[in-house]
Amino acid sequence: QVDLVESGGGSVEAGGSLRLSCTASDEYVYTSNCLTWFRQVPGKEREGLAGIFTRDGSTYYADSVKGRFTISQDNAKNTVYLQMNSLKPRDTAMYYCAADSARGPGGSCLKRPYEYNWWGQGTQVTVSS
Numbered sequence: 001q002v003d004l005v006e007s008g009g010g011s012v013e014a015g016g017s018l019r020l021s022c023t024a025s026d027e028y029v030y031t032s033n034c035l036t037w038f039r040q041v042p043g044k045e046r047e048g049l050a051g052i053f054t055r056d057g058s059t060y061y062a063d064s065v066k067g068r069f070t071i072s073q074d075n076a077k078n079t080v081y082l083q084m085n086s087l088k089p090r091d092t093a094m095y096y097c098a099a100d101s102a103r104g105p106g107g108s109c110l111k112r113p114y115e116y117n118w119w120g121q122g123t124q125v126t127v128s129s
Contacts (some may be wrong), residue, residue: 009123020082022097030078034109039093051109060110
């Protein structure tokens with residue numbers, strides 16, 4: 001069983017936009033949990049980008065994407081989204097969705113990768129110059 005399924009990746013030119021989706025297979029993976037988007041390029045650590053606490057919609061962003069990326073939720077669909085605007089070639093990466101029942105320090109939903117219990121298989125985003 002796949003707990004989280006990402007979609008929406010693809011190839012886009014610099015300056016363009018993409019919207020990624022992450023759908024949880026069951027409510028226990030989605031409800032009142034932290035759902036967080038990460039990305040990873042080969043040879044580098046997985047980078048946390050944006051998180052949302054699905055109970056109240058609180059959002060958390062890494063400085064690297066603040067102002068360009070927006071995380072949102074649709075509780076009826078057990079789905080969170082990552083709207084990515086003004087994309088740059090350095091945004092090229094595999095994008096992953098993760099979920100966990102615990103919040104981090106200060107209630108943050110932007111935690112270290114090893115602190116997440118459920119993961120999706122990823123969706124590739126390629127930004128050309």
